[in-house]
Amino acid sequence: MVDMSTTLGARRLANPLMTASGCAANGQELHRFFDVSELGAFVTKSVMSEPRSGRGTPRMAETPSGMLNSIGLQGPGIQAFVEHDLPWLASVGATVLPSIAGGSATEFAHVAAVLRSSDAFGCVAGVEVNISCPNVANRGLVFACDPLSSAKVIALVREQVPRDVPIFAKLSPDVTDITAIAAACVKAGADGLTMINTLLGMSIDTDRLRPHLGGVTGGLSGPGIRPVAVRAVWQVRAAMDEGRMPTVPIIGVGGVRTGTDALELVAAGASAVQVGTASFNDPTAPVRVLRELTGLLEEKGFATFDEVVGIAHGRQGES
Amino acid sequence: MVDMSTTLGARRLANPLMTASGCAANGQELHRFFDVSELGAFVTKSVMSEPRSGRGTPRMAETPSGMLNSIGLQGPGIQAFVEHDLPWLASVGATVLPSIAGGSATEFAHVAAVLRSSDAFGCVAGVEVNISCPNVANRGLVFACDPLSSAKVIALVREQVPRDVPIFAKLSPDVTDITAIAAACVKAGADGLTMINTLLGMSIDTDRLRPHLGGVTGGLSGPGIRPVAVRAVWQVRAAMDEGRMPTVPIIGVGGVRTGTDALELVAAGASAVQVGTASFNDPTAPVRVLRELTGLLEEKGFATFDEVVGIAHGRQGES
Amino acid sequence: MNDLPTQPVSAARRARVVQEQAELVATTRVGAYQHLTLASPGVAGLARPGQFVALAVGDESSGTLLRRSFSIHKVTPGPSSNGAGGTVEIVVSAVGAGTRWITSRQVHDRIDVVGPVGRAFPLPTAPVPCVLVGGGYGSAPLFWLAGELRERGCTVDIVLGAASEDRLFGVLEARRSCDGVTVTTDDGSAGVKGWVSDVLPDVIDRRGAGVVYACGPMGMLRAVSDVAAAHGAVAQVAVEEAMACGIGICMTCVMPVVGSDGLTRMVRSCVEGPVFRGDRVRWDAVTPTGAVVPPDAVGAPRAVTR
Amino acid sequence: MNDLPTQPVSAARRARVVQEQAELVATTRVGAYQHLTLASPGVAGLARPGQFVALAVGDESSGTLLRRSFSIHKVTPGPSSNGAGGTVEIVVSAVGAGTRWITSRQVHDRIDVVGPVGRAFPLPTAPVPCVLVGGGYGSAPLFWLAGELRERGCTVDIVLGAASEDRLFGVLEARRSCDGVTVTTDDGSAGVKGWVSDVLPDVIDRRGAGVVYACGPMGMLRAVSDVAAAHGAVAQVAVEEAMACGIGICMTCVMPVVGSDGLTRMVRSCVEGPVFRGDRVRWDAVTPTGAVVPPDAVGAPRAVTR
């Protein structure tokens, strides 16, 4: 039996498989298909300070091996989240990585503060900070597109979250140099990084010759973007290995559908893997991927998951 | 019958369909499947000043609805290109958009100068400047990732190419703000823009747990990236419409496989469309897409192709 | 906060759902549609009229990732005479790549099915007269519903409408399972030339119907809701929003619906619908191309841009 | 600059090629492989031994974009007895998603075929003794070649090798179409236990063979090239590089090959190969996982990083 446990900052998780934020709601729906406490961690839909209606519809467009979404961060607000969703997750024994978002750095900090003070905070193994969302003050530019805005959010959130609870900055791939953003976040106090959020994309309704999505542009996800996720994880891990930034754990996400896909991210440097869009195709995907990944490592004769994290580095050019 | 002709700078083309650079070699191979003079323009593989061997193999990895390539700009060099390839294209009556590349701005200028002095230059309807290639002086950073490097290349090439021959800057999507690069190129003298080149991606060989490609990272192309191409064309066209930069024609490329796909790019603002990876699946794809696009416009009752260029702008939010 | 007329959502969330590789046991052409019978005992054992199934398209390496949703036309629970498990029937209109793939499956092929999903048609507790309205393949789930209603002592009238005769579904079955049948077509190729909403007032009034159940295109559902309200009946309408997951985890399928607290929320039509009370849907915010967020909805953007 | 031993590339480029929707007319299991017969009259009318076909995988909406290449095992040109056009046969080992899709096609299904592609085995102008060497399914194109060689008066010996008996292809056919047959398996489950290169020297020497034709894994081709050279024979080897297009437009399938000017270039194995003269391939730069660019190749990077 392979030891599948993995370490994320101060926390050790039973296994590296997680849901991806926004692709699993807050647990009750998927719990009908599998026991969500079997996951290394359950990542919740990004929650903001107030309830949000999200955008109009259509909110999705199907694309080859992927989809576009423009949900607009619909959610109940942090108060309802800590009153209903988090206690439910705690009640079924789930390990939780709440994802938080905000339109300003102070909104992020406020959400983190309410979260920390929740009675159910004990089930929280870390906080994912979704900085791939629009900064209201900066013409709606995504925080994660700018190292300074990113750092500010992370620093304020870090102050609110207890030291022994790691925080993860979730990065956008839509930048010229993702290692620069990654380094800024770690410097500001991020204990780890989640990569990647969706790519900015768009589709045209060719019947009506107008943008397909109510929100015009949307986030591209699914297997088609996996090569971008693998590359991002690889680049940031390489920057760590080369001493260009401190080494922190990476959570890989983007286009994972099978155990082999997950293994790509792990070998590139991810200490944990999230499954997003694939769950829409197969609701049991997160636990199926865990099973498949475990099987693959067993076949290959590894004793622990840890050995495989980043294993592909230094292997290029071998024959 | 729909008038499918389109205007690109000083030139009018019979139709908007083109091959994509590097996805059609230099014409002879595809001419066995269809008459390459039927295309609006034939775009050749990016050529540099000297012959280049390209990279080792594997040079490709298949990905969901796409592929990665790391060819490494293999080619015969500009001298052989003007002696053999361009005259052959001229001899079959093709309209040509040679694509040029370089490791420095002066290499680009040199390639453009040799091209201009070619006897067969008469068949050239424009020059595509592939600035999505590594800048040797700048740690191999791609020119198109930096507005200044991009502008320098464009300015030097513009000096070498006759005024009545438009030059097109081919942009990379791997940037935080593609409109900034687009604006820099147009300011430096680009008569038009080609969008998009491949996305930087990577895949891991999960048998050997090492990077799959000889070149480690590679360029992601194919239908999976189409939403990114549509978004890039949309954003830059919107910047033009809003007066944030001068209006120049856009050539759309990225993931086009069908006439409907091409229509997405056109409605988003492209005056011409290139077909790349889809040709590997169907060698007749460029002319098939032309046929399908023409049919679609006919069905919809358009008299001219021109009317459809950018038609989706200003239509969002209508019901 | 998720309260809805007849069934609290928490119940819907807890409602059992299965995923199974269903064998296609029969597939026949019916007018413009394909009628598929799937051996899907898990779904068959749980489903109620108005619920739907979500089918995966293609195999593991398919480039088409999202499931396609179809109303359950009929279920035959329990082991059938030939020893096979229960079956689930659906009626599919091939409109795009996904439905073309599904309708071209052959007997013995397997299809990955998730179901039953969604909130079923709520049944009246007293034997009131009911009218069912089906537009095109929207009639598919209504015959099963008719049977259940008549078992409860309700009189059942049905109105079937479509663009043309070949797009009507189940006229014969309607005559068997309902007390009265009215047919309309836009082109007059069968029944009354016109829309279901043209004949509906009469049908409601004639029986003094208390509930109108409807399934079909959004425009029709709105008209049915209006007519029902004007004629003193409660409308229960099954909507069709574009769905990415069908099981409540993606938030793509939302509709603006008024809760029992009087507040409008963007609710998921896959788990909190597809059946909504017609007078609870904010039709003013539903356009032919999608729903906008009403400015008074809970959490609506301060400045609405759309 | 593209010159190659027997056939200038410009000719290969001009060589006719067709794309057609071929109907699968037969598919049978043979050991570890699937033997497919396609009604592909255009390809059948043009093909020569050593050429291959490139098959598309899945339908229009398939997420698998790239074609898969297969050596042509046999062609039957012209209208066949039942009035159908010519057929093309291939032998497929199901190793991944694409080949699994291809091998699970049923009779009457259509497959999009491009072919014939590539440079055929060059035939000797004089009746010299020849040895054919096939590794695994690599023997598929050799029986057809054997026939052509014997028509020209050549004696033909064949060596068939594989990991185990079920991975041998065409032992019976070999006995029909060749003058001598030697079989090797790694595990000794059939014929001589060992590799083809163990028995090859003897076979060459026995007949005084002038040409060795080989098709199979890269390592085997290298060994065959070495043995042939050591025993005074010319090797003609059909290589298998990963190919994205199969028709010369993508530059993914390159191999380091020495031209008649003595210079090494990275040449496309789909149009300038797949058959190369064994002594022209830069085996020193070919590794089990891919080819590196020899530092002396035309246009090689100044500082080789790999």
Ligand SMILES: Cc1cc2nc3c(=O)[nH]c(=O)nc-3n(C[C@H](O)[C@H](O)[C@H](O)COP(=O)(O)OP(=O)(O)OC[C@H]3O[C@@H](n4cnc5c(N)ncnc54)[C@H](O)[C@@H]3O)c2cc1C
């Ligand atoms: C609750 C529900 C019940 C349904 N019941 C039936 C039924 O009984 N019979 C039937 O024929 N059809 C039914 N539909 C519609 C059916 O799901 C769509 O026609 C189908 O999804 C179209 O898929 P496609 O690949 O053929 O079309 P495409 O246009 O290629 O689909 C592209 C994308 O848009 C989505 N989409 C397109 N049209 C619709 C639509 N009308 N509703 C929802 N999503 C759509 C698809 O799911 C897919 O993600 C139902 C839809 C819903 C939501």
Ligand SMILES: Cc1cc2nc3c(=O)[nH]c(=O)nc-3n(C[C@H](O)[C@H](O)[C@H](O)COP(=O)(O)OP(=O)(O)OC[C@H]3O[C@@H](n4cnc5c(N)ncnc54)[C@H](O)[C@@H]3O)c2cc1C
């Ligand atoms: C000239 C030529 C002739 C061939 N003849 C035969 C034959 O007669 N019978 C037979 O069974 N196979 C043959 N092959 C190998 C066959 O093309 C591969 O096994 C097949 O492409 C694998 O596809 P897949 O989807 O099953 O595997 P996957 O591993 O899923 O393929 C992934 C990608 O890698 C490429 N790839 C993987 N393995 C190979 C390989 N060995 N060679 C080239 N590309 C590969 C695929 O084309 C695809 O793009 C030949 C290959 C070439 C180049």
Ligand SMILES: Cc1cc2nc3c(=O)[nH]c(=O)nc-3n(C[C@H](O)[C@H](O)[C@H](O)COP(=O)(O)O)c2cc1C
């Ligand atoms: C419908 C949908 C909603 C999403 N919502 C969120 C979100 O609220 N917060 C977040 O950080 N990421 C969100 N994401 C991004 C995913 O968490 C994930 O980063 C991305 O989809 C790539 O992974 P995938 O390809 O496995 O889906 C969303 C993605 C989808 C498809």
Ligand SMILES: Cc1cc2nc3c(=O)[nH]c(=O)nc-3n(C[C@H](O)[C@H](O)[C@H](O)COP(=O)(O)O)c2cc1C
């Ligand atoms: C194998 C391959 C080689 C390419 N070579 C070049 C090149 O030499 N110059 C260039 O500008 N773009 C090159 N491209 C990028 C394409 O021209 C195109 O921009 C990109 O592939 C997106 O379009 P597609 O999805 O239609 O392929 C290449 C793409 C591929 C797949």
Ligand code: FES
């Ligand atoms: S379809 Fe995903 S939440 Fe309804």
Ligand code: FES
């Ligand atoms: S496979 Fe494309 S050039 Fe050979």
